[in-house]
Amino acid sequence: MRIRYLSFLSVIVLAAVGAIGQSSTKDIKAIFAEGKIADNQYRNDYFGFTLAPLNGHFTQGGFVSSEGKRARLIDAQSNATACCDRYDIAVLADPLSANPSIKSPEQYVRSVRHQLEREGSETVQPESPVEISGTRFVYATMKVGRDSAAHYRGIYTTFLNGYILSIDVSADSVAGIQQALKMLKFKAPQN
Secondary structure, X not given: OHHHHHHHHHHHHHHHXXXXXXXXOOOHHHHHHHOEEEOOEEEEOOOOEEEOOOOEEEOOOXXXXXXXXOEEEEEEEEOOOOHHHOEEEEEEEEEHHHOOOOOOHHHHHHHHHHHHHHOOOXXXXXXXXXXXXXXXXXXXXXXXXXXXXXXXXXXXXXXXXXEEEEXXXXXXXXXXXXXXXXXXXXXXXXO
């Protein structure tokens, strides 16, 4: 009887230690609701970033999916009319737990890139590592459309706090994408 009791107690202790080591992922609806805009700056404490659009404004595009599993946390666009100054930027979050087949940011960006290729976009830069304000991301750049109607789209992804955090940026040039990314700041180096 004593051996069974000790075995049962060991299982409880091991389960408790395991639970302490695991961090629970905050619900996406709560993360979305806690995001705040003040003085033309969006702040998200869960992911530790701010977005302050230069010569731009926030749009009303943010939402949580009907299943409550993914969110478009915020998006912004430029006020510029000159093609070289226009941009759109969106920050999205998907729980890693809802995407068990995704094992790395590279894999996620590659799958998005391939989907965009099937829709007619052309790869300019395949998956590559990059730092944004001290946080490691993987990105790919696509050319969307042809001739004078063409623009560029950058897909940037990292795993952060149990989520796939992605930044989707469009601009009229690759340099425009890089400029738009400077509006995004992380509190401290992540990952």
